[in-house]
Amino acid sequence: MKFLPKTVRGYILLSFLILIIVYVLFVARNYLRGTSLSIDFPEDGATIEEPYLLVRGRALRAISVSVGGAKVSPKENGEWSYALLIPAGYSIIDVVSEDRFGRTKTITREVFYEKTNYSQG
DSSP, X not given: OTTSOHHHHHHHHHHHHHHXXXXXXXHHHHHHHOOEEEEEESOTTEEESSSEEEEEEEEEXXXXXXEXXXXXXXXXXXXXXXXXXXXXXXXXXXXXXXXXXSOXXXXXXXXXEOOOOOOOO
């Protein structure tokens, strides 16, 4: 570096610093975005015919997931599931994921349990 002019050394140093910053931002992009939450089942507005409902989905970059206020432990790949007992009629299910910085994401599902009475005859 002793034989290069000062401006060339400055450009090389600046390029190197920009490259480091871009790399750090690329690696940290998922953490900067926060948690990602999706619900696979049930669909919003679904009508179910049994009182037992298995709510399942995926939460990436999350340290905790809660379904209706109950803590759920996601697997390493982010998948989670939780069994609920739904009362007859209209129900709202809130699913909340939280990342390690305290940022949360909430998805709400509305379901309707249509209790059917079967008569023997």
